[in-house]
Amino acid sequence: MSVGTVSNVLNRPDIVRAATVERVRAAIAELGFVRNDAARQLRAGRSTTIGLLVLDVRNPFFTDVARGAEDEADSHGLSVVMANSDESPEREAAHLDYFETQRVLGMLISPIKDPGDRLERLRAAGTPVVLVDRTAGTRNLSSVAVDDVEGGRMAAQHVLDLGRRRLAFVGGPPDLEQMQDRLAGVESAVGAVPEASVEAIATKALTFEDGRLAAKALLGRPPAQRPDAILAGNDLVAIGALQVLMGEGRLRIPEDVAIVGYDDIDFASAAVVPLSSVRQPRELIGQTAVRILREEAEDPGLGPRHVVFEPELVVRASTTGRAD
Known part of the structure; x- marks a missing residue:
């Protein structure tokens, strides 16, 4: 069985006869083969991983943002890796270092303070960066936030x-x-x-x-x-x-x-x-941030964009005494 046939089964099974696909998959299972996606991405010159850095992973707000980001990423064959700064500048810097060395497709970050020049340098070097739950101010970065x-x-x-x-x-x-x-x-x-x-x-x-x-x-x-x-x-x-x-x-x-x-x-x-x-709109924030990041990765010439959602007051018993 040729290398080309195996490659087609792994990447384009729709063009391979069903019987051949079955034989190749049986051999893969018997040998315990695991595809090396890192090597594939290196050859392709493009990662399929997005780094998401949040302030506090214990906060359900960020869990929901991550869920929205994962849903949008998955629909485009991408994955999201989440890290927690725990509101520590040192941890934030260390996670950014890791994402940068891993050559992620781009970064979503809810920064502790002003994002500084580092994120702008990353964007200028070709790594899209989108601020999440934070406006960009005068920074040359895209952002998704609520008013x-x-x-x-x-x-x-x-x-x-x-x-x-x-x-x-x-x-x-x-x-x-x-x-x-x-x-x-x-x-x-x-x-x-x-x-x-x-x-x-x-x-x-x-x-x-x-x-x-x-x-x-x-x-x-x-x-x-x-x-x-x-x-x-x-x-x-x-x-x-x-x-x-x-x-x-x-x-x-x-x-x-x-x-x-x-x-x-x-x-x-x-x-x-x-x-x-x-x-x-927690999940929508995550979805929108990934969409902007993916578009910037596909077209580096796009300028920064800023999406600001309107909040909504939900009234319940803690202010009115009744469950509206």
Whole structure:
């Protein structure tokens, strides 16, 4: 049996007789043959792997983004390898090093701070880079994100319309662009209501435990100094805060404190008090980012593109007292 016949069975079985395909596959199974895709990609001069670098793999938001990215990649014969920076600049740099040495087709990244010159150099050298859940600003990079300023504004406007006046924005780290934008949106809504105020409470990260710690600190204050509405940086923070306020604080949600999360992950609607949240199109973000990356890989002359989705406020019992 010729090498050409085996190659056709592996790559173009539709042009080979069924009986021959069966014999070749039986021989492959008997020999335990595994195709060397790395060698194939080297010969072709093009990888079929996309690197995805996220801030925190524990956050279901990024899991859903990855699912959308994988769906889009798979439909074009590509694969996605996900790495976790864990909000560490050192880990972020190490993962970028790895993706670069592996000659990936391109990189999707949710950076910790300003992406810097390195990502622009990668793009200029022929490796497409798309920022995910982050706008590119003045950088010469494509990006896919949600209008977080509007998301923060609509969350604040919702609780203001319900009569809440002492608002707290709980989330961090404060140097994350997403947190800065969401807080800016909150402040814009509060600024239009003279008797309203907002306090920014920074957390180290955007985890369930960070929400718990912030809520415990609030419980240590006299009741009159506590907020009557909490706008969380994401749903994990919101659910952590909700658990402590209801459990240890014996507070009523939303009668004593209204809570709004961000992202609308699956856990939001399943919380002990269903959580109002600002919804992001998580899987669509991943799909769109891969589509842009793939198009840039096929046509390096394409300029950077910026897709900004509009957020949606999903109202539930944590602010209205009823499961709408």
